[in-house]
Amino acid sequence: MSIQSAVLGFPRIGAKREVKKATEAYWAGKIQAAELQKVAKEQRLARWQTLKDQGVDVIPSGDFTLYDHVLDFNATFNIIPSRFAQANLSDLDRYFAMGRGHQKDGVDLEAQEMQKWFDSNYHYIKSEVSSKTEFKLNNLKPVDEFNEAKEAGITTRPVLVGPITALLLGKAGRDEGAGAASFEPLSLLDKLVPVYGELLKKLEEAGATEVQIDEPSLVMDSTADLGAKYQSTFEAFAKAAPGLKITLATYFGRLDKNVEFVAKLPVAALHIDLDRASEQLDQVIAAVKPTSLKLSLGLVSGRNIWKNDFEASLATAKKAVDALGADRVVVATSSSLLHTPVTLANESRLKPEQKDWFSFATEKAAEVATLAKALSGADVQAALDANKQSIKARRDFEKNSDAAVRERLAAVTPEQYNRKSPFPERLAAQSKVYKLPQFPTTTIGSFPQTKEIRLARSKHTKGELSTEEYEKFLENEIKHAVDFQEAIDIDVLVHGEPERNDMSQYFGEQLTGFVFTENAWVQSYGSRYVRPPIVVSDVSRPHPMTVRWSSYAQSLTKRPMKGMLTGPVTILNWSFPRADVSKEVQCKQLALALRDEVIDLANAGIFAIQVDEPAIREGLPLRQVDWDGYLTWAVDSFKLATAGVEDKTSVHSHFCYSDFSLIFEHIKRLDCDVISVEQSKAGGRDLVAFHEKGYENEIGPGLYDIHSPRVPSVEEMKGRLDAYLKALPAQKHIWVNPDCGLKTRAWPETEQSLKNMVEVAKLARAERPE
Numbered sequence: 155m156s157i158q159s160a161v162l163g164f165p166r167i168g169a170k171r172e173v174k175k176a177t178e179a180y181w182a183g184k185i186q187a188a189e190l191q192k193v194a195k196e197q198r199l200a201r202w203q204t205l206k207d208q209g210v211d212v213i214p215s216g217d218f219t220l221y222d223h224v225l226d227f228n229a230t231f232n233i234i235p236s237r238f239a240q241a242n243l244s245d246l247d248r249y250f251a252m253g254r255g256h257q258k259d260g261v262d263l264e265a266q267e268m269q270k271w272f273d274s275n276y277h278y279i280k281s282e283v284s285s286k287t288e289f290k291l292n293n294l295k296p297v298d299e300f301n302e303a304k305e306a307g308i309t310t311r312p313v314l315v316g317p318i319t320a321l322l323l324g325k326a327g328r329d330e331g332a333g334a335a336s337f338e339p340l341s342l343l344d345k346l347v348p349v350y351g352e353l354l355k356k357l358e359e360a361g362a363t364e365v366q367i368d369e370p371s372l373v374m375d376s377t378a379d380l381g382a383k384y385q386s387t388f389e390a391f392a393k394a395a396p397g398l399k400i401t402l403a404t405y406f407g408r409l410d411k412n413v414e415f416v417a418k419l420p421v422a423a424l425h426i427d428l429d430r431a432s433e434q435l436d437q438v439i440a441a442v443k444p445t446s447l448k449l450s451l452g453l454v455s456g457r458n459i460w461k462n463d464f465e466a467s468l469a470t471a472k473k474a475v476d477a478l479g480a481d482r483v484v485v486a487t488s489s490s491l492l493h494t495p496v497t498l499a500n501e502s503r504l505k506p507e508q509k510d511w512f513s514f515a516t517e518k519a520a521e522v523a524t525l526a527k528a529l530s531g532a533d534v535q536a537a538l539d540a541n542k543q544s545i546k547a548r549r550d551f552e553k554n555s556d557a558a559v560r561e562r563l564a565a566v567t568p569e570q571y572n573r574k575s576p577f578p579e580r581l582a583a584q585s586k587v588y589k590l591p592q593f594p595t596t597t598i599g600s601f602p603q604t605k606e607i608r609l610a611r612s613k614h615t616k617g618e619l620s621t622e623e624y625e626k627f628l629e630n631e632i633k634h635a636v637d638f639q640e641a642i643d644i645d646v647l648v649h650g651e652p653e654r655n656d657m658s659q660y661f662g663e664q665l666t667g668f669v670f671t672e673n674a675w676v677q678s679y680g681s682r683y684v685r686p687p688i689v690v691s692d693v694s695r696p697h698p699m700t701v702r703w704s705s706y707a708q709s710l711t712k713r714p715m716k717g718m719l720t721g722p723v724t725i726l727n728w729s730f731p732r733a734d735v736s737k738e739v740q741c742k743q744l745a746l747a748l749r750d751e752v753i754d755l756a757n758a759g760i761f762a763i764q765v766d767e768p769a770i771r772e773g774l775p776l777r778q779v780d781w782d783g784y785l786t787w788a789v790d791s792f793k794l795a796t797a798g799v800e801d802k803t804s805v806h807s808h809f810c811y812s813d814f815s816l817i818f819e820h821i822k823r824l825d826c827d828v829i830s831v832e833q834s835k836a837g838g839r840d841l842v843a844f845h846e847k848g849y850e851n852e853i854g855p856g857l858y859d860i861h862s863p864r865v866p867s868v869e870e871m872k873g874r875l876d877a878y879l880k881a882l883p884a885q886k887h888i889w890v891n892p893d894c895g896l897k898t899r900a901w902p903e904t905e906q907s908l909k910n911m912v913e914v915a916k917l918a919r920a921e922r923p924e
């Protein structure tokens with residue numbers, strides 16, 4: 155009996171970022187839709203061929219996307235808010251408009267809200283549903299892509315977002331009007347299921363024998379009471395397409411008690427994540443044993459880049475084989491591989507001994523295939539031996555540690571976690587340094603990362619531009635940003651971050667203990683990708699990282715300059731962490747490195763220092779019982795990084811991606827002088843908690859969405875500010891700022907948007923004199 159290997163999903167960006175380049179060229183009007191579709195097709199074929207070449211048995215289809223797979227789901231099932239449905243746009247432009255907004259030829263559409271995909275740095279587009287949503291098959295993308303693969307000679311397993319997860323991830327849209335606050339997206343399940351069943355039927359008719367339905371929500375507390383809904387849903391699917399074998403995929407965490415109802419569902423196989431939650435294996439085996447379910451073992455991580463330890467994986471798999479029999483076991487990736495880079499093959503600068511520690515998506519596909527072959531009794535001894543050697547070499551390296559870093563961390567005292575005085579005293583001390591107006595205006599840090607900036611950096615990396623020339627270039631950029639902010643009358647300035655390729659990678663590149671890559675891009679949202687640095691050993695700061703740029707910027711102006719750092723939790727969450735040391739230790743090592751930087755900035759005369767922690771919320775464990783453990787070390791790390799300065803220095807932080815109400819007490823414990831939060835798409839939803847819990851420190855709720863090129867009008871932002879003021883009636887100190895940094899924007903829209911924003915602050919000051 156041979157055991158099958160399966161890959162749950164593969165990166166869709168292309169090994170050389172082909173999809174980014176083509177979509178951006180299309181948006182810029184440089185290529186036509188047909189050219190874009192041609193690139194998309196080439197990429198789909200290349201992905202299938204890669205997986206086939208690596209020896210994978212079960213190859214996914216339908217997981218390719220030009221923007222986001224949840225947006226694809228919405229387009230297929232006609233979850234299209236009326237403002238998009240009514241717009242005079244092609245289907246493709248309507249699709250992109252839903253993801254990124256549209257402002258052209260008199261059409262002005264705000265993008266839909268983005269949200270983090272579970273605990274990852276991937277963002278999906280949040281569906282807007284309402285009682286007016288009419289599910290129907292608006293397109294047949296999953297069937298078309300299945301057919302496309304079939305024509306290329308590859309039989310695939312189509313992948314679909316599960317209906318319950320899809321609805322749980324959505325929200326009541328504007329079309330619901332006044333009833334939106336009480337509208338439950340899940341109430342639409344009964345209407346969605348028959349249409350979903352129709353799609354399954356069409357896949358079956360097209361010749362599919364299997365389908366993968368992703369229900370990652372099953373690893374969250376929110377599904378504990380949904381057993382009956384899952385049961386009726388999957389019963390309906392079994393009826394709609396009786397010939398289709400369904401693999402119900404769960405990932406990113408453990409099923410816990412949900413496994414009791416999940417094991418009874420009328421599906422063919424259950425997939426579990428043994429990378430994130432290996433502890434669930436015994437419980438799951440016990441639950442599925444009496445049934446006829448197959449168990450798909452998620453052994454090869456879809457979330458990190460470490461080479462799989464074959465010996466450990468095979469031991470785990472044997473446990474399942476012994477309990478269930480070989481015919482009921484599948485070996486798979488833990489989740490889709492979209493969170494990992496495409497291939498190690500394009501990394502030429504990693505030292506060979508380091509390269510040998512890693513596996514990216516293509517290499518992971520080969521790992522799954524090898525594991526399945528090993529379990530099926532095929533002769534893969536050479537591969538097993540090579541793997542054993544690599545793992546041993548890594549373990550040997552991991553024995554090294556930096557004594558100075560370890561000793562410093564061990565010697566940290568409780569006082570080092572806290573500012574010297576409480577907020578009101580700090581505020582008094584800070585007001586003596588700079589007297590800011592009411593509704594002070596600021597931005598979140600970055601200004602447009604133009605083509606010129608990227609080109610200069612790329613030339614500098616390649617040695618075509620000297621360090622002196624590059625730094626002169628950056629100074630000019632900073633000067634331009636400072637002059638602009640003064641000209642439009644911003645109160646607290648930033649230097650604009652032109653020197654950074656990415657807010658976490660930039661720090662990773664300057665700290666000891668990280669390695670970084672050349673082409674290892676991972677999709678963050680739409681056409682925006684990141685190259686997460688990799689933590690391989692103890693972390694320390696060999697030299698100041700940002701002081702030079704902030705000091706230069708401050709030298710250009712009398713207005714207060716805000717220094718700009720990425721916080722320890724965010725650097726860690728946006729890196730690939732090492733696996734041999736706890737995240738807490740890695741985070742606190744980062745915190746100590748940043749603490750020195752914060753103190754250096756203050757000593758250089760920087761008045762305000764913003765330490766961004768946009769990823770603190772995303773790293774929140776998926777099960778609530780695990781929250782306190784994480785939040786304790788995460789918040790402590792931020793405090794350790796920031797509390798070393800005197801009262802007169804203003805510590806800011808910034809958070810994007812809403813839903814802070816859940817972790818509000820911990821946000822409070824950060825004890826920032828000022829925090830800015832993304833809020834424009836959430837319409838003030840998160841501010842309720844700040845009011846109800848009596849938050850006293852200063853807040854800057856974002857006035858406009860920066861992910862979209864559209865320019866918000868004064869009226870629009872003034873309306874938003876008024877709504878925020880209503881939600882925060884007792885709050886004395888409200889800042890006026892955008893939702894997030896402006897790096898993905900171009901200058902023309904940035905100039906106009908910020909001018910409008912300053913106008914809004916001035917209107918508000920006139921209405922509420924001090």
Ligand SMILES: Nc1nc2c(c(=O)[nH]1)N[C@@H](CNc1ccc(C(=O)N[C@@H](CCC(=O)N[C@@H](CCC(=O)N[C@@H](CCC(=O)O)C(=O)O)C(=O)O)C(=O)O)cc1)CN2
Binds near residue numbers: 655897
């Ligand atoms: N890590 C991370 N996660 C995050 C964020 C973030 O800023 N960083 N922000 C939130 C939203 N996510 C985002 C993710 C990426 C980008 C983004 O702008 N990415 C850039 C790449 C940034 C980068 O690393 N740029 C490098 C390399 C740029 C490049 O493509 N260079 C060219 C050469 C220059 C040229 O000719 O243009 C090349 O290599 O071919 C640089 O500036 O140096 C992109 O996709 O375009 C923005 C937001 C949440 N998660």
Ligand code: MET
Binds near residue numbers: 599718896
């Ligand atoms: C994703 S949070 C971004 C914060 C950063 N300071 C910026 O302005 O780009």
Ligand SMILES: [Zn+2]
Binds near residue numbers: 768809810893895
């Ligand atoms: Zn942000």
